Amino acid sequence: MQYAVIGTGVVGRTLAAGLAALGHEVTVGTRDVRQTLERTEPDGYGTPPYSQWSTDHPGIRLRTFAEAAHGAEVVVNASAGAASLAALTAAGADNLAGKLLIDVANPLDFSRGMPPTLNPVNTDSLGEQIQRAFPAARVVKTLNTMNTAVMVDPRRVPGPHNVFVCGDDETARKEAAGLLADLGWPSDWVIDLGDLTAARGLEQILPLWLRIWGTLGHADFNFLVQRAR
Amino acid sequence: MQYAVIGTGVVGRTLAAGLAALGHEVTVGTRDVRQTLERTEPDGYGTPPYSQWSTDHPGIRLRTFAEAAHGAEVVVNASAGAASLAALTAAGADNLAGKLLIDVANPLDFSRGMPPTLNPVNTDSLGEQIQRAFPAARVVKTLNTMNTAVMVDPRRVPGPHNVFVCGDDETARKEAAGLLADLGWPSDWVIDLGDLTAARGLEQILPLWLRIWGTLGHADFNFLVQRAR
Numbered sequence: 001m002q003y004a005v006i007g008t009g010v011v012g013r014t015l016a017a018g019l020a021a022l023g024h025e026v027t028v029g030t031r032d033v034r035q036t037l038e039r040t041e042p043d044g045y046g047t048p049p050y051s052q053w054s055t056d057h058p059g060i061r062l063r064t065f066a067e068a069a070h071g072a073e074v075v076v077n078a079s080a081g082a083a084s085l086a087a088l089t090a091a092g093a094d095n096l097a098g099k100l101l102i103d104v105a106n107p108l109d110f111s112r113g114m115p116p117t118l119n120p121v122n123t124d125s126l127g128e129q130i131q132r133a134f135p136a137a138r139v140v141k142t143l144n145t146m147n148t149a150v151m152v153d154p155r156r157v158p159g160p161h162n163v164f165v166c167g168d169d170e171t172a173r174k175e176a177a178g179l180l181a182d183l184g185w186p187s188d189w190v191i192d193l194g195d196l197t198a199a200r201g202l203e204q205i206l207p208l209w210l211r212i213w214g215t216l217g218h219a220d221f222n223f224l225v226q227r228a229r
Numbered sequence: 230m231q232y233a234v235i236g237t238g239v240v241g242r243t244l245a246a247g248l249a250a251l252g253h254e255v256t257v258g259t260r261d262v263r264q265t266l267e268r269t270e271p272d273g274y275g276t277p278p279y280s281q282w283s284t285d286h287p288g289i290r291l292r293t294f295a296e297a298a299h300g301a302e303v304v305v306n307a308s309a310g311a312a313s314l315a316a317l318t319a320a321g322a323d324n325l326a327g328k329l330l331i332d333v334a335n336p337l338d339f340s341r342g343m344p345p346t347l348n349p350v351n352t353d354s355l356g357e358q359i360q361r362a363f364p365a366a367r368v369v370k371t372l373n374t375m376n377t378a379v380m381v382d383p384r385r386v387p388g389p390h391n392v393f394v395c396g397d398d399e400t401a402r403k404e405a406a407g408l409l410a411d412l413g414w415p416s417d418w419v420i421d422l423g424d425l426t427a428a429r430g431l432e433q434i435l436p437l438w439l440r441i442w443g444t445l446g447h448a449d450f451n452f453l454v455q456r457a458r
Contacts, residue, residue: 112352117351118351121350122346122350122351156457157456157457158456158457161453161455191441191444192444193444194443198437198440201434201436201437201438201439202437204433204434204436205430205433205437206430207429207430208393208427208430208431208433208434209430210430211422211423211427212420212422212454215420215423216456218456218457220458221455221456221457222454223452223454223455224390224452224453224455225441225445225450225451225453226386226389226450226451226452226453227386227387227447227449228385228387228447228449228450229449
């Protein structure tokens with residue numbers, strides 16, 4: 001399968017590497033290829049420059065957002081939430097039309113300092129904003145409720161735990177569940193929440209996630225919905 | 230221990246009965262005792278009238294908010310989130326001063342229809358609003374992330390699962406953890422998230438909780454934080 005991963009940060013890299021390891025053809029999309037490759041210093045979060053990571057992953061191409069999306073069957077939005085609509089606009093509505101668009105981003109707003117708040121929140125979600133902006137794409141929100149290392153390696157958290165999917169297109173949700181199965185998620189760990197308005201709840205779990213992260217001191221955790229039946 | 234439970238709905242009744250069953254003296258607080266007792270019809274949600282429930286729980290007194298809080302060592306806010314500040318104001322700041330104030334309410338806003346949204350949200354929480362309004366109370370937010378039946382009977386959900394506590398007063402958090410232990414929560418199921426700003430995340434889990442409830446078709450579930458260490 002041909003995947004485009006939108007975003008060159010840790011989330012994009014980890015998902016790109018995870019998908020490539022499964023034998024998929026993966027192209028990472030960025031705003032400006034030359035600029036991305038020319039950076040030689042870690043970013044503000046200490047993330048090594050993309051070029052360094054790229055050397056270790058020679059099979060993964062780097063292209064513009066539009067080139068990456070154009071050649072892809074499935075597009076994964078792994079950009080920072082505040083930049084997602086701009087990045088997908090640059091990718092081009094025509095290059096997204098009809099395609100499964102996996103949205104793993106969270107609309108974190110750092111403008112008020114730490115911890116980040118959410119924008120949008122409560123009556124809207126980034127997932128819904130993306131679907132409205134690209135009505136011909138088949139948006140599925142999933143994987144946003146956990147650390148990126150867990151997304152591609154669920155067994156690093158012991159015991160069962162859950163990943164949620166939601167989206168307006170039921171077939172797209174099933175395709176997303178298939179991708180999750182490829183990544184190592186047993187089918188009974190996947191909870192299908194139905195239409196995309198559930199993205200509000202999935203994104204609003206982030207403030208609690210961040211707080212648990214701070215309390216535990218590490219991100220190797222995830223939520224399990226314990227249930228009577 | 231003398232408990233006041235603020236709120237005569239299902240949450241208040243369930244907590245009152247649970248605390249009374251442990252041998253505590255429990256007084257339920259209401260705005261107007263006579264009016265509460267005079268209702269003979271189920272409310273809009275099908276909840277039986279208080280008087281009917283009261284007949285089955287003769288040891289639990291019903292008093293005004295102020296009377297209930299005045300005689301209590303611990304006050305439990307189990308009122309509807311939108312009514313909590315008014316109910317606690319009626320209870321009286323003097324009657325809350327110095328006391329552990331357990332806040333289990335969620336600021337659900339039904340004014341835009343179903344599902345409810347949250348108000349406040351994102352940059353504030355009901356727990357923090359209550360603490361600001363009653364600075365001499367020792368507010369602990371806990372138990373708001375689950376169905377009320379699970380609050381007082383955690384074993385009705387199989388396997389381990391978590392309850393969170395947060396509050397600005399560390400001693401108050403420890404006292405709340407003691408109450409949770411009384412209610413059947415093993416100490417290693419309790420996650421202390423620190424100060425009261427964590428109430429934002431705890432309240433923002435509600436939209437996902439509601440969606441999971443709709444998906445499962447029952448409320449006998451709760452979140453477990455699976456973790457590597």
